[in-house]
Structures are given as C-alpha cells and as structure tokens.
Amino acid sequence: MTTTDNDIISELKNKFGEAILMAQPTKDEFPTVWVDAAHIAEVLKYLKNEISRPYKMLYDLTAIDEQAKVHKVHQDSKFTIVYLLLSFDRNNFIRIKVPLSSDKPSVTSITKIWPAANWYEREVYDMFGVNFEGHPHLRRILMPGTWKGHPLQKCHPARATEMGPFQLPEDKQDEEQDMLKFKPEEWGLSKSNNDEEFMFLNLGPQHPGTHGVLRLVLQLDGESIVNVVPDIGFHHRGAEKMGERQSWHTYIPYTDRVEYLGGVMNNFPYVMCVEKLAGIQIPDRAKVIRIMLSELFRISSHLVWYGTFAQDLGMMTPVFLTFYDREKLFGIVEAITGDRMHPNWFRIGGVAQDLPNGWEKMVKDFLDYFPKRLKEYDKMVMRNNIFKARTVGIGVYTTEEAIEWGVTGAGLRATGFEWDFRKKQPYSGYEQFEFDIPTAQNGDCYDRAVVRVEEMRQSLRIIKQCLDNMPEGPYKSDHPATTPPIKKYTMIHIETLINHFLNVTWGPVIPAGEAFVGVEATKGHNGYYLTSDGSTGSYRTRIRTPSFPHMQFVPEISKGYTIADLLAILGSVDYVLSDVDR
Amino acid sequence: MSETWIHILIIVCVLLGMVTIAAGLIYVERRMLAVWQERYGPNRVGPFGIFQVMADMVKIFFKEDWIPGFVDRKVFIVAPTIIMITTLLSFAIVPFAPGIVVANLNVGILFFLAMSSLGAYTIVLAGWASNNKYSLIGGLRGAAQMISYEVFMGLSLMGVVILAGSFNMTDIVMAQKGMWNVVPQFIGFVIFFIAGLAETHRLPFDIPEAESELIAGFHSEYSGMKFGMFFVGEYLGITLVSAMTTVLFFGGWLGPSFLPPIVWFLIKMFAFILVFVLLRASLPRPRYDQLMSWGWKILLPLALLNLLVTGAIVLYNQ
Structure with a gap:
C-alpha cells in the first residue's frame, strides 16, 4: 500500500538478523515475514512498542495446518501461526508467520504483550492443538471441553457422517454436564473476600438479555460485579472448517450466516478476497450495487441493535418500531435479491443478477420515509432522561484500551x-462517496449509541448517492473465474461453454496464494483471510470477526458496575453470537 | 334483611367486577400496546380478539401446576395468594358510587396502606422460597423498592386527609364537591401516582422482575395458575391504584349529572389504567440504585414539603 512496505521488512532484518527467516509476497500486498519461533515475542514486542509508527493492534491471530498443502511456502512447517498486526499510524497491516515443525507444536504466548491474545491463543489451541507456553489459562474456548481432537487439523473429519453415530449414554451426559459446571478456582477467582461470600451467577446461555447463546458467569458482591467470565462456543458451527470442504462458490451462503444480521455484508469481504486471489476486476455497476446493498444491511443491522438495546434497558416499544422499519428494508432487499435476511447474493466477479425494474422507486421511498423515523427514535430513545441515566458514564473505555483489545467499528x-x-482503506469504490465518519468522545454506552445512530444517517447519504449515480454496464465481470460465468456466448463459443460447464459443476480454480480482505461491517471490521492451494476450494478459510475481540473485552469494561449496567454494556457492544463463535 | 342482601350483592359484584376488569385488562393492555407499536395484538379469538382472555384463562388453568423440587414448598404456594388477597381486600374501602362501598371504614386510607404494605410480602416470599439466584435478587430489589415507596405513598396522602379532615374514603369524595383534590394537592397526586406505579411494580418500576436482567425475577420459577395469580394480581394492583387515584384526587364518582355516578367513576378509573399502559409502552427502566436515590432524595422531601405547606395553609385559613 505504501512505499514503506519493504522498509519494514529490511528494518526487521537489520534488527533481528537470522530470526527473520524470509519475506513472502502475498496477493493482498501486506508485508509478510516468517519469523523463527524462538524470537517471536521479541519481534512482536519491538513492532508494538519500540518501532516508530508502531503496530498497536493485534488484529488477528490464527494458524494454518500445512500438512496437506501442495504449494508450501516454508517447507518444514507443519503448523504455521499467523499474527496480523495493524498500525493506525502507517494505515497498514503486517503479517508475521511462525513455522512450527514439531509434531507437538508449541510457541511462546504473547498474552503479556497483548492481553487480547488470550482468546485467540485459546482458539488456536482448541482448533489446532498448538500449545502456548506461558498462557494464563489455556483451555478450549469454542469446542466443548470433552471434545476429542482439534477440528481445524487436516486429519480431523469435517462431516458428521465421517464420525460415526452420535450417542449420549448416561455417564457421558454426566461428564458433559460436569464440564459445564463453573469452578471458580479454575479461573483464579476467590469464593469470598474477608467479610462475605461472593455470589456466582450464571447468566445464560438461555437468558433474554444476552441476545443469543452466550454464557457469562458473574462474580457478584451484592449486585455489583467483581468479575465476569464469558463462556462462548454455544453458537459454533465450524464455519471455517466448512470453508475447506466447499468450493469457492458454494461457500458464499455460509458467509451470510456468520454475522446473521449483516446479510450480504458478509459476502462482501469473502468475494473480494477471492477476487483478489484470482485477479478479477469488478465492473463499476457491480461495485455500486454491492455498496448499496451493504449500506441497506448496515441500517437493517443497526435497527436491530437500536431496538434491542432499548429493550435491554426496559423500553418496550422501540424494538417493534425498528423491526417495522427493518421489514420495509427487507422489502427492498427481497425485491432485489429474492431473499430477506440471508440473500447470498454477491458472486465471485459481481452480483447474482441485475437490479430489477423499479428498484429506484423502492429505494427512494425508503430514503424519504426513514429520516423522519430516525428523528422520532431520537426523541423516544436518545433524548430520554432515564435512557441517558442508564448509559452515560457506563462501560467507559479509552482509545488506547480499545486498540489494545482489538476493538473496531x-x-x-x-x-x-x-x-x-471505508475511508482509510477504501474498497469497492467507497473513496468516490461523500460521507462523514461519526465519532463521539467519551467511549461510554451512550456514545456508542450516538455513533451508530449517526451511522444510519450516513448510510442513507451513501444510498442516496448510489441511487443518483448508479452506473450502467454489466453486473458481472467476464473473467473466466467469475461464477457462474456469463452465459451469453456459451451456445456459440466452445471455450466459453467448457469454462461455463467446469465453473458450474466443479467451481472455479483459484491460483495458489493468500490474501486478506476486510470490510467495515456492521459490528466492526470483518475480514476473510483465504489461503488457496490452487484448487477448487479454499485450503484455509480464516474469518476474523469483530465480535470475538469485543466479547473478550466485555469483562474489562463491566467490572465494578451492576447487573443492570452489564446488560446496558452488552447491548451497547452490539455483538452477535454467531459472529463470536462462527 | 334486605339491607344485608344488598350488602352481600355489593360484595359479590365488587369482587367479580374487579377480577373481571383485571383479567380484561390483559386484553386491553395487549391491544393498546399493539396500537402504539404498529402491530395488531390479539385479534383472532372472537370479534377483535376480545375472547383472548378467556382462551388464556382456559390455558393457564389447564397447565400443569408444577412445583420445582428445590423450592420451599409451603412458602412457595402461599406467596402468590398474598398479592391477590391483599389487593382484593383493599377494594373493600373504595366507594364506587354513593352507597356502593363494601366497608365504609373510618380509617379507610390506613386500611389501604396496611394492605399494600402486606402486599410486599408476596415478592419477598416468592423470591426467597424459589431458591433461585435470580428470584432472590428480584425479591431483594422488590423488598427495598416497595418499602421505600410505601413511605412516600403514605405521606403523599396526608395532604388529602388534612383537606378532608377524615380518613374515610366517602368523606374524602364528598369533600371534593367544590374542587377536586388534584388542584390543591397536585404534588401529592404526582407522588402518589409514582408510588402507586412502584407498588404495582410496573414499568418503569418493574425492577423486581426486570425481564432483560433477571429473566422474570421473583416469579421465574412459577408456572400455571400460581404464575397466573401474580399476573392477575398485577392487573388488580393497577385497577386499585387507578381507583384510589380517582377517589382521592379526581372526585371519585362526582361529575355532571347526565351520567350516573358509577359511570363517571369507571371513566376516570379507565383513563388512569390507560396511562399505566402508556407508561409501560414509552419508558425505559431506571437502575435499581437510581430509583432508590430518586425516591429518597427527591420524592420524600417533596412529600414532606407538600404536607407541611398543606398543613400550614389549612391552619392559616382556620
């Protein structure tokens, strides 16, 4: 992206010499460096704290099982740990890879450098069986504690049919239930202080205030919260594992469901990532259509948040009104895509269909209708004094803390x-749109609400510009990897027919390589890190979702508040459990 | 002889009438909320869905009357009956029209206050007996809330008592012939209405159940008709507070003579019931400590001031 890309690599080489194994070119053009496992902590510490214009955010931490790979970059690596760091000063990422060649892979934990690494390392341990030395609490996070094996290893079966029939005899049931019992000692929590015993309250996984199957164990002193231990994974569906057995094309419907309020917003980073790997250029009309649909879904998602947030604070009416408006949005989405919540409508190389006749009128009607409603909601919710009393000064954090914990959005x-x-690293032509980035100052629940409400207004502005300036032209690229390919010439041109036949039956073959593409999604920054091994399916699909670090951050911002405040904090964070667990 | 029969008739009518109104409120509330929330509400059972309540009743009576194994059985069973009994007993002192009153007590208001204090037990006992952490927290919140709001409720009524010179409800209505109490006792009215909301623990004062925080608070473990009693008890409470507001501050049955007194009473009472529903539709729930500090720091001094000023004015006029 910038000219300093190579500078950072040579700077690291000068500083650490032999520890820097090699640089790897990638399709996303992020500087990518392989680092020896023994030196990873120093290198990361240097990148975070010592270098000029540092990489302050641990954006993602994941792993790849390289054992079945044909196009290997590092020949000896069995498991590769991938650290993705983000520098706000440089406006760029850096990817650090660590090869682990042992059969019992192990690497130093970086939880001392970034506390946010805690959950990521637990996830890698859970999914790949990689040990992290010095991790404060290395145990499974997404899979049940009784699970055998590590799902994202290539030797682990991907389908239930490969695993034998499921049985739950009584002793196994007891074991499962025992595993779910909360034992405070395991988490280093004391049962009482000098004067009194703490109450451990199990909030969820079935609870009206958690918006899904989230379990939070609260350590309570009276009604005030001493500590919170989130237990996630109840919504885990193995989305990443499924990516490895679907073709590039047939994986798109799964992305819709990763953050199930965002609809096509989830298709967006995935298809852009595949397009980057394949080198597909998208026609302008498809770009603008994508932006318009995404912004419609941003409003739709924010409306759900608006209503449910108010409901968490005991307000009954807003949720019905915002869902009413969302229904109007779904009317538009349905007319365009044929589906409502999960349209599965973006395609590699464009979108599934052209816009239908009369779409302008529907969009225009909504643009006329919605601002009035937003004003009404302002009056009803944002300017309500009780609402303010419940949210101002609650769940406060600073920019530094947010960056430290990987908070985006x-x-x-x-x-x-x-x-x-959308502004800082524009994709799909966002640089051509006029809109503002709403901000607020205090970082409390109320301010998070202010930002989201204003974001809806900005989305309306973007949609208005899409409406006024929708380019003419094809809605799909004519690149051979476009899926499904354009059919116009298939009956008169044999090459196109063969290509069409292969793309529709097997799916496109994407050249070997790797890329990360992220978008400013509804909950924060959502990105797909895809590794292709030159075949019809992804070798490794990593979904970096914003809700995962946000959920990890919740205990930090809820200590000292009461149960009622916790619900306000949860509502203001705006997570979706499917986005946390994938 | 005939007087006794009339009296029994009044008792039966009040009892049945109030329970029917409370049950009917379930329909009214659901319908009104729907109107304000751009949806339909119950509209399938009978014309406009008016038989929804009956369907609900049939359903709730036929539900398994299940008592979880871990609860304190006796207390668990007694708790929901308390709210029904105390609230229904309170209706005894409400004068619906001239002569239509179950018990024309000379300490009417005190009886009402005593009964509503006893009502607090229902939450505390239910919360305690359920042996569930959420219920316990709900019970604790409920106890604190009801005890503190009890204080202002009593104090806010004293202005009315001073003006009427009597604790008797009929006397209080008659004393409003010239002017309804809401004018001289406006502060008292506001405080009483707020305290009444808190007593019935309706939104924004539904802190003991606080759905999004405590699931259902003190009645999480209840099902079937025991839950039904809490449910109907809540609506009885709304009816009671609306009736009391009408009697104490809005002249009870008094009104122009083209309508019979009882109709005036009912019109006023239903107007307040709708205010209850509207409040539920529009307000969020404050936090427990905010509610308490608001009560003790603002409502209590206001109620005392109101009492002081009323007393001074009455003394001066004498």
Whole structure:
C-alpha cells in the first residue's frame, strides 16, 4: 500500500538478523515475514512498542495446518501461526508467520504483550492443538471441553457422517454436564473476600438479555460485579472448517450466516478476497450495487441493535418500531435479491443478477420515509432522561484500551478516534462517496449509541448517492473465474461453454496464494483471510470477526458496575453470537 | 334483611367486577400496546380478539401446576395468594358510587396502606422460597423498592386527609364537591401516582422482575395458575391504584349529572389504567440504585414539603 512496505521488512532484518527467516509476497500486498519461533515475542514486542509508527493492534491471530498443502511456502512447517498486526499510524497491516515443525507444536504466548491474545491463543489451541507456553489459562474456548481432537487439523473429519453415530449414554451426559459446571478456582477467582461470600451467577446461555447463546458467569458482591467470565462456543458451527470442504462458490451462503444480521455484508469481504486471489476486476455497476446493498444491511443491522438495546434497558416499544422499519428494508432487499435476511447474493466477479425494474422507486421511498423515523427514535430513545441515566458514564473505555483489545467499528469511534476502513482503506469504490465518519468522545454506552445512530444517517447519504449515480454496464465481470460465468456466448463459443460447464459443476480454480480482505461491517471490521492451494476450494478459510475481540473485552469494561449496567454494556457492544463463535 | 342482601350483592359484584376488569385488562393492555407499536395484538379469538382472555384463562388453568423440587414448598404456594388477597381486600374501602362501598371504614386510607404494605410480602416470599439466584435478587430489589415507596405513598396522602379532615374514603369524595383534590394537592397526586406505579411494580418500576436482567425475577420459577395469580394480581394492583387515584384526587364518582355516578367513576378509573399502559409502552427502566436515590432524595422531601405547606395553609385559613 505504501512505499514503506519493504522498509519494514529490511528494518526487521537489520534488527533481528537470522530470526527473520524470509519475506513472502502475498496477493493482498501486506508485508509478510516468517519469523523463527524462538524470537517471536521479541519481534512482536519491538513492532508494538519500540518501532516508530508502531503496530498497536493485534488484529488477528490464527494458524494454518500445512500438512496437506501442495504449494508450501516454508517447507518444514507443519503448523504455521499467523499474527496480523495493524498500525493506525502507517494505515497498514503486517503479517508475521511462525513455522512450527514439531509434531507437538508449541510457541511462546504473547498474552503479556497483548492481553487480547488470550482468546485467540485459546482458539488456536482448541482448533489446532498448538500449545502456548506461558498462557494464563489455556483451555478450549469454542469446542466443548470433552471434545476429542482439534477440528481445524487436516486429519480431523469435517462431516458428521465421517464420525460415526452420535450417542449420549448416561455417564457421558454426566461428564458433559460436569464440564459445564463453573469452578471458580479454575479461573483464579476467590469464593469470598474477608467479610462475605461472593455470589456466582450464571447468566445464560438461555437468558433474554444476552441476545443469543452466550454464557457469562458473574462474580457478584451484592449486585455489583467483581468479575465476569464469558463462556462462548454455544453458537459454533465450524464455519471455517466448512470453508475447506466447499468450493469457492458454494461457500458464499455460509458467509451470510456468520454475522446473521449483516446479510450480504458478509459476502462482501469473502468475494473480494477471492477476487483478489484470482485477479478479477469488478465492473463499476457491480461495485455500486454491492455498496448499496451493504449500506441497506448496515441500517437493517443497526435497527436491530437500536431496538434491542432499548429493550435491554426496559423500553418496550422501540424494538417493534425498528423491526417495522427493518421489514420495509427487507422489502427492498427481497425485491432485489429474492431473499430477506440471508440473500447470498454477491458472486465471485459481481452480483447474482441485475437490479430489477423499479428498484429506484423502492429505494427512494425508503430514503424519504426513514429520516423522519430516525428523528422520532431520537426523541423516544436518545433524548430520554432515564435512557441517558442508564448509559452515560457506563462501560467507559479509552482509545488506547480499545486498540489494545482489538476493538473496531462504532466501539472504537465512540472513543473519539476517527477510524473507518471505508475511508482509510477504501474498497469497492467507497473513496468516490461523500460521507462523514461519526465519532463521539467519551467511549461510554451512550456514545456508542450516538455513533451508530449517526451511522444510519450516513448510510442513507451513501444510498442516496448510489441511487443518483448508479452506473450502467454489466453486473458481472467476464473473467473466466467469475461464477457462474456469463452465459451469453456459451451456445456459440466452445471455450466459453467448457469454462461455463467446469465453473458450474466443479467451481472455479483459484491460483495458489493468500490474501486478506476486510470490510467495515456492521459490528466492526470483518475480514476473510483465504489461503488457496490452487484448487477448487479454499485450503484455509480464516474469518476474523469483530465480535470475538469485543466479547473478550466485555469483562474489562463491566467490572465494578451492576447487573443492570452489564446488560446496558452488552447491548451497547452490539455483538452477535454467531459472529463470536462462527 | 334486605339491607344485608344488598350488602352481600355489593360484595359479590365488587369482587367479580374487579377480577373481571383485571383479567380484561390483559386484553386491553395487549391491544393498546399493539396500537402504539404498529402491530395488531390479539385479534383472532372472537370479534377483535376480545375472547383472548378467556382462551388464556382456559390455558393457564389447564397447565400443569408444577412445583420445582428445590423450592420451599409451603412458602412457595402461599406467596402468590398474598398479592391477590391483599389487593382484593383493599377494594373493600373504595366507594364506587354513593352507597356502593363494601366497608365504609373510618380509617379507610390506613386500611389501604396496611394492605399494600402486606402486599410486599408476596415478592419477598416468592423470591426467597424459589431458591433461585435470580428470584432472590428480584425479591431483594422488590423488598427495598416497595418499602421505600410505601413511605412516600403514605405521606403523599396526608395532604388529602388534612383537606378532608377524615380518613374515610366517602368523606374524602364528598369533600371534593367544590374542587377536586388534584388542584390543591397536585404534588401529592404526582407522588402518589409514582408510588402507586412502584407498588404495582410496573414499568418503569418493574425492577423486581426486570425481564432483560433477571429473566422474570421473583416469579421465574412459577408456572400455571400460581404464575397466573401474580399476573392477575398485577392487573388488580393497577385497577386499585387507578381507583384510589380517582377517589382521592379526581372526585371519585362526582361529575355532571347526565351520567350516573358509577359511570363517571369507571371513566376516570379507565383513563388512569390507560396511562399505566402508556407508561409501560414509552419508558425505559431506571437502575435499581437510581430509583432508590430518586425516591429518597427527591420524592420524600417533596412529600414532606407538600404536607407541611398543606398543613400550614389549612391552619392559616382556620
């Protein structure tokens, strides 16, 4: 992206010499460096704290099982740990890879450098069986504690039919139930202080205030919260594993369901990532259609948040009104895509169909209708004094803390930091649109709400510009990897017919390589890190979702508040459990 | 002889009438909320869905009357009956029209206050007996809330008592012939209405159940008709507070003579019931400590001031 890309690699080489194994070119053009496992902690510490214009955010931490790979970059690596860091000063990422060649892979934990690494390392341990030395609490996070094996290893079966029939005899049931019992000692929590015993309250996984199957164990002193231990994974569906057995094309419907309020917003980073790997250029009309649909879904998702947030604070009416408006949005989405919540409508190389006749009128009607409603909601919710009393000064954090814990999206902007990937690293032509980045100053629950409400207004502006300036032209690229390919010439041109036949039956073959593409999604920055081994399916699909670090951050911002405040905090964070667990 | 029969008739009518109104409120509330929330509400059973309540009743009576194994059985069973009994007993002192009152007590208001204090037990006992952490927290919140709001409720009524010179409800209505109490006792009215909301623990004062925080608070473990009693008890409470507001501050049955007194009473009472529903539709729930500090720091001094000023004015006029 910038000219300093190679500088950072040579700077690291000068500083660490032999520890830097090699640099790897990638399709996303992020500087990518392989680092010896013994030196990883120093290198990361240097990148975070010592270098000029540092990489402050641990954006993602994941692993790849390289054992079945044909196009290997590092020949000896069995498991590769991938650290993705983000520098706000440089406006760029850096990817650090660590090869692990042992059969019992192990690497130093970096939880001392980034506390946010805690959950990521637990996930890698859970999914790949990689040990992290010095991790404070290395145990499974997404899979049940009784699970045998590590799902994202290539030797682990991907389908239930490969695993034999499921049985739950009584002793196994007892074991499962025992595993779910909360034992405070395991988490280093004391049962009482000098004067009194603490109450451990199990909030969820079935609870009206957690918006899904989330379990939070609260350590309570009276009604005030001493500590919170989130237990996630109840919504885990193995989305990443499924990516490895679907073709590039047939994986798109799964992405819809990763953050199930975002609809096509989830298709967006995935298809862009595949397009980057394949080198597909998208026609302008498809770009603008994608933006318009995404912004419609941003409003739709924010409406769900608006209503449910108010409901968490005991307000009954807004949720019905916002869902009514969402229904109007779904009317538009349905007319365009044929489906409502999960349209599965973006395609590699474009979108599934052209816009239908009369779409302008529907969009225009909504643009006329919605601002009035937003004003009404402002009056009803945002300016309500009880609402303010419940949210102002609750769940406060600073920009530094947010960056430290990997918070993106409205939660980051509410701390006064103007950072929106649509502006800072524009994709799909966002640079041509006029809109503002709403921010707020205090980083409390109220400010997060202010930012989201204003974001809806900005989305309306973007949609208006899409409506006024929708380019003419094809809605799909004519690149051979476009799926399904354009059919116009198939009956008169044999090459196109063969290509069409292969793309529709097997799916496109994407050249070997890797890329990461992220978008400013509804909950924060959502990205797909795809590795292709030159075949019809992904070798490794990594979904970096914003809700995962946000959920990890919740205990930090809820200590000292009461149960009622916790619900306000949960509502203001705006997570979706499917987005946390994938 | 005939007087006794009339009296029994009044008792039966009040009892049945109030329970029917309370049950009917379930329909009214659901319908009104729907109107304000751009949806239909119950509209399938009978014309406009008016038989929904009956369907609900049939359903709830036929539900398994299940008592979880871990609860304190006796207390668990007694708790929901308390709210029904105390609230229904309170209706005894409400004068619906001239002569239509079950018990024309000379300490009417005190009886009402005593009964509503006893009502607090229902939450505390249910919360305690359920042996569930959420219920316990709900019970604790409920106890604190009801005890503190009890204080202002009593104090806010004293202005009315001073003006009427009597604790008797009929006397209080008659004393409003010239002017309804809401004018001289506006502060008292506001405080009483807020305290009444808190007593019935309706939104925004539904802190003991606080659905999004405590699931259902003190009645999480209840099902079937025992839950039904809490449910109907809540609506009885709304009816009671609306009736009391009408009697104490809005002249009870008094009104122009083209309508019979009882109709005036009912019109006023239903107007307040709708205010209850509207409040539920529009307000969020404050936090427990905010509610308490608001009560003790604002409502209590206001109620005392109101009492002081009323007393001073009455003394001066004498």
